[in-house]
Amino acid sequence: MTPYEHYEVEDFMQDEFFIEWVLHPSENSNAFWSGWLMHNPDRQPVLERARAIVSSITVKPVARELADTEVRSIIDHVRLNGFKTEQPVPTIKILFRTGWFQAAAVILICFTAALLIYRQVDVKQVLSQTNNEFIQVSNQSNQSKLVRMNDGSLAVLHPASVLRYPSRFNGSSRNVYLSGEAFFEVHKNPRKPFLVHSQNMITRVLGTSFTVRAFKDENAFKVIVNTGKVLVYADKQQAHKINAKSVTLLPNQEVTFDHNQIVLKKDTLQTPLLLSKEVATDKFTFNNAPLSQIIARLNEAYAIHIVYDHEKLGNQTLTASLSDLPLDEKVKLICKAINAQCSFDGGQIKILNP
Structure with missing residues (x-):
């Protein structure tokens, strides 16, 4: 401290x-x-x-x-x-x-x-101008909450977690601050890396999807990669330096950070993640599938509850491949196919009756 x-x-x-x-x-x-x-x-x-x-x-x-x-x-x-x-x-x-x-x-x-x-x-x-620079989302509910940032990046914020990010990403990098757990789908921008700060651990990406778990009361933090490449640093100062020491993660790999001993340990997952490419291509390609099945797959992959009228929309069918789309684009495509409307207000995803 x-x-x-x-x-x-x-x-x-x-x-x-x-x-x-x-x-x-x-x-x-x-x-x-x-x-x-x-x-x-x-x-x-x-x-x-x-x-x-x-x-x-x-x-x-x-x-x-x-x-x-x-x-x-x-x-x-x-x-x-x-x-x-x-x-x-x-x-x-x-x-x-x-x-x-x-x-x-x-x-x-x-x-x-x-x-x-x-x-x-x-x-x-003065205080008003300062407070307006950052947005802080605190999830005190028992369900995950969707956070959409101005650059097009998404975060699924898990319960008991806090995410802090600027209203606009200025400067040469996109810095966000996490306490707790969140899944990120980062909009690709090679000229402006995306950095997730979790106390002494920093996760750096250009455009990919991954999960960071970093609760203050836990001895170890964790980063799990779904797609793309992620760099993880155990020192805040190192993340801004060229050729700095880091651990590189590829899809279906994870790193555990012991913040007491300042040690990073890398492992390969025994079971591929649902959103990793080799699995997503199969799991998110639907042929005349009912909406209820598609929503269940999204809930499983993103750990987020999507609200819709099961009685009226559950049997609507869809044929499409959603594997390469971020979460919000998946939902928009589904709604377009069944002639419904979607809402992302208040951290919730809702599919509204046509």
């Missing part, structure tokens, strides 16, 4: 790594703090308050140096009288000079004034 779990606003404002992230965010620091927030959602209000304050602070150099007596006078004034203002102050401009004492004094002035202004400044707009 990192000390950040126990940080209050004042602690974050004195943390160099945190301040660097707020003022000069990078892909790695964004990934770290987003992952930390996903695993510590109860600390988000504290972090966001500190982030809003740090964002409002700028340091502006001036030609004139401050005398030691002036610096001490400013510190005493702030301590005794506070920082008075009738209007919310969006930016705190600090004057500084070289020298250890002046540098330390500036930090103290900045920190003290910011804490005082924090109680007066309305940071709702």
Whole structure:
């Protein structure tokens, strides 16, 4: 457990790594703090308050140096009288000079004034913009939930699991954060890899289908591949490096990650997965099959419940090959064939009567 779990606003404002992230965010620091927030959602209000304050602070150099007596006078004034203002102050401009004492004094002035202004400044707009950057889906039900991301990728989020992802995938990679278990069907994009962060384990793909199981209270995490190729890293920093050490998984292979010993163990599954190509070609090719049979096959493969009117639609028949399609496209094709409508709202898949 990192000390950040126990940080209050004042602690974050004195943390160099945190301040660097707020003022000069990078892909790695964004990934770290987003992952930390996903695993510590109860600390988000504290972090966001500190982030809003740090964002409002700028340091502006001036030609004139401050005398030691002036610096001490400013510190005493702030301590005794506070920082008075009738209007919310969006930016705190600090004057500084070289020298250890002046540098330390500036930090103290900045920190003290910011804490005082924090109680007066309305940071709702800042927090709203920050909160809108990520979407967090928590599945507290007893059924899996479908999550559709803006790049076309899908996740089937299992019960007692949380998935956090950006509203839009900007930058050179697509980063999502999982606590629990989910099946992913990733939209292929060779120029923008898809990374699933699960505490210290990272799963990296370009476009494939796989399952990640990473519950916080379990000693071992697991990645199982259905289609394509997956790279698994036991170190967060390694996933962003070229030629970094990783375990490569192909269809019907899995890796177990012991996060206590930081060890990855690779195995081949004894029974091929239903969605792996050699099985899917047979299992998802239907010839005049009733809808009830097709839905049962989808439920089995994806571990997700599809809602439909069994009495009215169960005997509708379909002839088609669905093996190469992602889940949502499978459902759309089925609905088109039987002249029905489909809905993906609220994490549920529904086939509606024509």
